[in-house]
Amino acid sequence: MRGAVTRFAARDPGPVARIAGFMGHLRANGFRLGIAEAETALAALATTDTSEPATRRALKSVCCGSAEDWARFDAVFDSYWRNGGRVRTKAVPSNSTPTKATREAEGTAAGGGDKADAPDSIGDGEADTGGEGRLIATRVANLRRRDLREVVSADDIRLAETVARRIGAALRDRRSRRAKAAAKGAKIDLRRTLRASLSTGGEPFRLKKRRRPDRPVRIAALVDVSGSMQPYARPFLAFLAGLMRADPAADAYLFHTRLVRVTEALRDEDPFRALNRITLLADGFGGGSRIGAALHHFATTHARAHVDGRSVVMILSDGYDSAPGSEIGAALDRLSKRGCRILWLNPLKGWRDYAPVAAGMAAALPHLDLFAPAATLDDLAALETELATL
Amino acid sequence: MTAETVQSGLATQGYVASSDLAMALHLALALGRPLLLEGAAGVGKTEVARALAAWKGCDLIRLQCYEGLDAAQAIYEWNYPRQLLAIRAEGGATDEARLFSETYLLERPLLRAIRQPVAPVLLIDEIDRADEEFEAYLLEILSDFAITIPELGTLRATTRPMVILTANGTRDLSDALRRRCLYAHVDYPDTATELHILTTRHPGLNAHLAAQIVGFVQSLRKEELEKKPGIAEMLDFAAALAGLGVADLSANPAILQAALATLLKTQSDRATITTEVAQRLAGKAA
Numbered sequence: 001m002r003g004a005v006t007r008f009a010a011r012d013p014g015p016v017a018r019i020a021g022f023m024g025h026l027r028a029n030g031f032r033l034g035i036a037e038a039e040t041a042l043a044a045l046a047t048t049d050t051s052e053p054a055t056r057r058a059l060k061s062v063c064c065g066s067a068e069d070w071a072r073f074d075a076v077f078d079s080y081w082r083n084g085g086r087v088r089t090k091a092v093p094s095n096s097t098p099t100k101a102t103r104e105a106e107g108t109a110a111g112g113g114d115k116a117d118a119p120d121s122i123g124d125g126e127a128d129t130g131g132e133g134r135l136i137a138t139r140v141a142n143l144r145r146r147d148l149r150e151v152v153s154a155d156d157i158r159l160a161e162t163v164a165r166r167i168g169a170a171l172r173d174r175r176s177r178r179a180k181a182a183a184k185g186a187k188i189d190l191r192r193t194l195r196a197s198l199s200t201g202g203e204p205f206r207l208k209k210r211r212r213p214d215r216p217v218r219i220a221a222l223v224d225v226s227g228s229m230q231p232y233a234r235p236f237l238a239f240l241a242g243l244m245r246a247d248p249a250a251d252a253y254l255f256h257t258r259l260v261r262v263t264e265a266l267r268d269e270d271p272f273r274a275l276n277r278i279t280l281l282a283d284g285f286g287g288g289s290r291i292g293a294a295l296h297h298f299a300t301t302h303a304r305a306h307v308d309g310r311s312v313v314m315i316l317s318d319g320y321d322s323a324p325g326s327e328i329g330a331a332l333d334r335l336s337k338r339g340c341r342i343l344w345l346n347p348l349k350g351w352r353d354y355a356p357v358a359a360g361m362a363a364a365l366p367h368l369d370l371f372a373p374a375a376t377l378d379d380l381a382a383l384e385t386e387l388a389t390l
Numbered sequence: 391m392t393a394e395t396v397q398s399g400l401a402t403q404g405y406v407a408s409s410d411l412a413m414a415l416h417l418a419l420a421l422g423r424p425l426l427l428e429g430a431a432g433v434g435k436t437e438v439a440r441a442l443a444a445w446k447g448c449d450l451i452r453l454q455c456y457e458g459l460d461a462a463q464a465i466y467e468w469n470y471p472r473q474l475l476a477i478r479a480e481g482g483a484t485d486e487a488r489l490f491s492e493t494y495l496l497e498r499p500l501l502r503a504i505r506q507p508v509a510p511v512l513l514i515d516e517i518d519r520a521d522e523e524f525e526a527y528l529l530e531i532l533s534d535f536a537i538t539i540p541e542l543g544t545l546r547a548t549t550r551p552m553v554i555l556t557a558n559g560t561r562d563l564s565d566a567l568r569r570r571c572l573y574a575h576v577d578y579p580d581t582a583t584e585l586h587i588l589t590t591r592h593p594g595l596n597a598h599l600a601a602q603i604v605g606f607v608q609s610l611r612k613e614e615l616e617k618k619p620g621i622a623e624m625l626d627f628a629a630a631l632a633g634l635g636v637a638d639l640s641a642n643p644a645i646l647q648a649a650l651a652t653l654l655k656t657q658s659d660r661a662t663i664t665t666e667v668a669q670r671l672a673g674k675a676a
Contacts, residue, residue: 032565040421040572047391047420048413054393057413065568067428067559070575263562300616305559 016042025080026063029072030268030277033063068264156234156377157271160242163381168247170388171217171312178212185211217310219243220251220340222259222298224317226289232347235377236316241266241274251306254278255294256287261302291317291360292327299335309339316345316374318358325359332367341369345383349373392416405434405441406579406587414574415442424532424553426517426568429576432620435556438576439513442552449510451551453499455520461527465537467496490541500528504535504547512551518561525567532570579621581608587621592628602639603628605675610653613671615662619653626652640672 023038041062048054056077064070181189192208200206221243223236240252244266252263265277295315307313313335321328336342344364348354350373356362365371370387374380396419397412407415411427415438418425427435443450453464473489497505503512517525531537535547555571557563579587585604588595595603607624619627630649631639639646643665650668654660663671 032569034569037569040423043421044417047417049392053409054413057393057410058417060410061414061417061572061574064573064575065565066573067575070573300614304616306561 015045019045022059022080023063026076029076030265030273031063031069031076032065037062066264154271156238157241157245160235160238160240160377161245162242163377164239164242165246166384167380167387168219168243168250170384171219179210180213182209182211182213185209187211215310216249217312218249218251218306218308219247219312219314220253220303220307221314221316222253222255222295224256224289224291224315225254226256226320227287228289228318228320229347232316232318232375235375235380237275239316239377239380241271244274245271251302253298253302255289255291255298257290257293259294259297259302288322289317289320290323291319291321292323292325292331295328295331295335299331299338303335303338303340307335307338307340311338311340312343313340314343314345316347318346318348319344319356319361319364320358321360325361325363328360329363329367332364336367342367343370343372343387344368345372345374345380347373347375350375350379391420399445400438400441401590403441403444404590405437406583406590407438408576408579408583411438411574411576414572418554418572419552421572422550422552424555424571426555426557426563426571426573427576428557428559428573430578430618430620431558432618432622433576433578434621435558435576436513436515437622439511439554439556442554443511446511446552448508449506450513451499451503451506451510452513452515454515455517455524457519457521459520459524461524463498464500464524465498465527465531466501466539467498468541469494469496492542495539495542500531501537501545503551504531504537504549505545506549506551509549510551512553514553514555516557517555517567518557518559518563522564525564529566529570578611578618581605584608584621584624588624588628591625592632595628595632596637599631599637599639600628602672602675603631606639606671607653609671609674610663613662613667615654615659616656617654617659623653623655639675640669643669646672 019041020038023033023041027033041059044058044062045055048058056074059077060070060073064073179185179187181192187210189208189210193204193206196206196208197204221240223240225233225237229236240254240262243250244252244263250263251261252266253259253261262278266274268274268277303313319328332342344361346356346361349356349371356365356371372383372386374383393409393413393416396416397407397409400407400412400415414425417423427438429435439450439452468490473494476489476494499512503510514528517528520528532553535550536544538544555567578584581604584607585600588600588604589597592600603624607619607627611618627649630652631645634645634649636642636645636649646668647665650660650663654663
């Protein structure tokens with residue numbers, strides 16, 4: 001239920017400041033807005049009446065930039081304008097609670113200061129000693145949702161970024177066989193050179209070139225975050241975050257019992273806020289897994305828009321599915337018809353005597369272009385050469 | 391002018407706009423900003439531009455984007471064959487400045503849109519199909535409303551067109567473009583709205599059948615389909631049923647199954663919606 005309209009303090013400088021405050025609030029919640037949007041918002045409000053629905057719709061139209069923003073705008077709007085006066089403390093609950101917890105713990109936690117100022121120290125604290133800031137954050141956080149920031153540190157992400165960059169480069173460097181006219185290139189374009197020589201009386205002064213253009217490969221990474229994958233969540237999530245930062249065309253998904261697209265959330269320039277946002281999305285993290293259903297959902301929705309013959313779909317999962325394995329096979333079959341290449345990286349494959357006996361894994365094998373072990377970031381890095389020959 | 395004016399104005403053209411969309415259009419008109427519409431195929435994104443142009447009584451200039459669209463197709467091009475003919479006809483002694491004059495300039499949609507005496511509606515359809523290079527070029531035009539032709543100089547806009555961009559997620563758009571635009575997400579309409587759309591477009595349809603059609607299509611969208619039927623498909627379906635003289639949806643299974651051709655456009659969707667499923671949905675809708 002919505003609360004009353006926020007009562008602002010008497011010394012509040014007026015509507016302009018409130019709108020600026022609202023813009024800050026949106027930014028803190030991961031909306032990508034600049035100063036220009038604030039101006040537009042004011043101009044927009046000047047053209048509408050001051051009733052609540054009109055204001056809401058006007059600001060929604062100005063401040064949103066994607067379907068994801070559109071879906072969560074109303075909650076963020078309510079938390080600022082209808083929360084009874086306090087700004088930001090009652091933002092979308094699970095999104096900002098960990099931040100608040102860290103702030104309150106400032107006195108006790110080692111380096112638990114403002115996340116924007118000192119991401120490194122927070123990361124170190126969590127990775128090495130597990131300082132008090134983390135404990136408090138855990139206690140405050142909704143138990144059903146595990147805070148992914150405990151799982152991944154800033155160092156991990158930085159390391160993963162280099163790995164992801166290299167893997168991305170190994171996959172992406174696919175050159176077309178067809179040559180195209182280009183300003184610089186290895187070969188001379190005879191036809192265009194002769195054509196150009198007409199203007200210089202038949203003397204080929206200006207040499208035109210051809211080259212084989214790069215055809216970039218798009219990577220879509222699907223990471224299993226179900227309970228059985230928890231020990232590997234750390235390298236894989238870091239890898240996902242790194243991949244998003246290294247490759248602007250890549251796509252990221254998490255799945256357990258359902259699949260969510262986290263590309264937009266992970267692109268957040270602040271790596272911690274990015275993890276925060278996927279915590280919000282990955283409701284049910286560490287629970288059961290329905291790989292077949294998740295892959296089927298991917299194949300029938302997101303894949304239609306984002307996967308084509310120049311894509312690589314990378315699945316990071318152990319293949320333990322609570323549903324019959326045939327579902328996985330059918331979903332992958334459907335996916336492979338889009339012409340993409342499918343890699344399955346399984347952390348268990350590195351074990352001695354491992355055989356893909358899990359029904360899901362066995363059903364998946366015929367559809368895979370590469371089935372490889374990967375349990376740590378080092379394993380992922382070692383894949384570089386194999387991927388290059390794919 | 392308010393959002394309500396826009397809403398009722400579009401309604402006179404037979405377009406039922408949601409309040410969110412009406413507000414976005416109102417702001418786009420009032421602030422002179424481009425409007426980016428996103429949503430699944432068939433929810434009436436393109437139709438908004440048509441209705442808006444008809445309501446405003448101005449031209450609709452449409453640029454359909456596709457992979458490989460370039461400046462020559464979108465902005466302007468010199469009419470080379472005509473230039474060559476002119477050179478031949480005058481025996482080579484042609485004034486070069488005259489060859490690169492307006493006479494030999496082919497206006498493409500973007501250039502045409504900024505040189506109209508009355509501000510038109512410029513619809514840039516499926517911008518996500520165009521290449522990223524083109525998107526960057528488009529940004530420049532959308533911010534300055536000026537086009538530079540090296541031989542002629544900079545052409546400034548005589549009037550600012552009202553720009554509507556549509557996208558349905560073939561690829562992600564750049565942040566720069568999103569930030570330049572106002573935004574509205576268009577969804578499949580709810581039952582009441584869809585019924586309103588149907589009765590607006592087919593006023594002659596009997597009320598019972600109209601309610602059945604909308605109920606049927608709404609529940610069809612909840613099924614697992616590859617391609618969910620849009621509003622245009624729903625209208626086709628209604629027209630088909632009216633043309634076949636059907637008065638009740640569940641009366642004749644064979645006719646209903648045949649009429650599904652207007653709603654389901656892939657082989658696997660046809661296979662999913664068997665006669666039994668269709669009858670169950672029709673029974674629920676009744």
